[in-house]
Amino acid sequence: MELEEFKEIQRQMWEEGDYRPVGRLIEPAAQILVQEAGVRAGQRVLDVGTGSGSVAVAAALAGAEVVGVDITDAWFDEAHGRASAVGVKVDLRLGDAEALPVDDGSYDVVLSSFAAIFAPRHDLVASELVRVCRDGGVFGITAWTPDGANNAVFSTLVELLPSPPEFVTPSILWGDPDHVRSLFASHDVALRFERLKFTVTFRSVEAFESFAFENSGVLIAARRVLQEMGRWDEAHAAMREAMDLTNEADDGSYRVAWDFLLTIGTKAA
Numbered sequence: 322m323e324l325e326e327f328k329e330i331q332r333q334m335w336e337e338g339d340y341r342p343v344g345r346l347i348e349p350a351a352q353i354l355v356q357e358a359g360v361r362a363g364q365r366v367l368d369v370g371t372g373s374g375s376v377a378v379a380a381a382l383a384g385a386e387v388v389g390v391d392i393t394d395a396w397f398d399e400a401h402g403r404a405s406a407v408g409v410k411v412d413l414r415l416g417d418a419e420a421l422p423v424d425d426g427s428y429d430v431v432l433s434s435f436a437a438i439f440a441p442r443h444d445l446v447a448s449e450l451v452r453v454c455r456d457g458g459v460f461g462i463t464a465w466t467p468d469g470a471n472n473a474v475f476s477t478l479v480e481l482l483p484s485p486p487e488f489v490t491p492s493i494l495w496g497d498p499d500h501v502r503s504l505f506a507s508h509d510v511a512l513r514f515e516r517l518k519f520t521v522t523f524r525s526v527e528a529f530e531s532f533a534f535e536n537s538g539v540l541i542a543a544r545r546v547l548q549e550m551g552r553w554d555e556a557h558a559a560m561r562e563a564m565d566l567t568n569e570a571d572d573g574s575y576r577v578a579w580d581f582l583l584t585i586g587t588k589a590a
């Protein structure tokens with residue numbers, strides 16, 4: 322598969338389902354990212370892979386002038402609506418994390434919550450995050466951790482899916498500090514890492530599954546491919562087992578703490 326075809330399939334995947342409730346579910350990480358990056362009034366902030374705007378709106382609420390970019394504009398209306406509901410504005414544009422449509426050094430803070438990690442070529446993403454950040458500016462990324470509960474559950478599906486093209490580096494590696502260090506090794510940046518988590522709770526395992534497979538475009542696409550391969554039942558059973566193992570509730574509900582790695586980088590002044 323060629324790169325452009327891969328990107329088009331990714332874009333369509335992110336447009337499937339209804340990202341809006343998924344964005345609200347993982348919003349705690351967006352709030353933490355904005356806070357940890359120290360976003361202040363008057364700063365220029367870029368939100369890479371803005372989706373339905375959780376990071377963009379939180380940064381605008383902190384008083385920043387915010388631009389959000391994403392490979393799809395499917396959820397921009399939602400992001401604009403969320404912004405206007407709290408009395409702020411965000412400027413949203415189409416754009417790819419591997420080739421950001423903004424000038425060198427044009428942002429004080431560059432953020433990406435569970436988004437730029439999905440671009441296939443991590444070294445290009447790292448270079449772009451540094452390029453668009455001003456000297457002395459800050460960038461911040463959140464990513465699921467390889468040994469966390471989120472990956473324990475969803476890797477059961479990934480493992481049975483066809484291997485991605487060779488130009489793809491798996492997004493989960495952004496959750497490994499050694500990998501992130503290697504991506505930025507040739508840049509003049511200081512990195513700090515923090516392993517954090519937030520808890521999600523559903524009425525039951527089944528309720529979580531319904532939520533996930535009705536709304537998440539990535540999961541809807543994964544299930545479709547596994548069904549076409551005749552491996553859905555096997556994948557589903559493995560996923561259920563992982564959900565039971567990671568469930569912290571003992572009252573029939575589903576409660577799980579999702580670990581993520583926060584990377585904060587500072588570009589040399």
Ligand SMILES: C[S@@+](CC[C@H](N)C(=O)[O-])C[C@H]1O[C@@H](n2cnc3c(N)ncnc32)[C@H](O)[C@@H]1O
Nearest residue numbers: 335344370371372391392417418434436439440
């Ligand atoms: C899991 S969502 C996260 C959205 C948002 N940051 C949030 O916290 O809710 C991933 C987002 O990244 C976007 N995305 C995926 N690959 C991208 C790329 N190469 N460049 C820009 N955005 C991308 C998707 O379209 C999607 O909106």
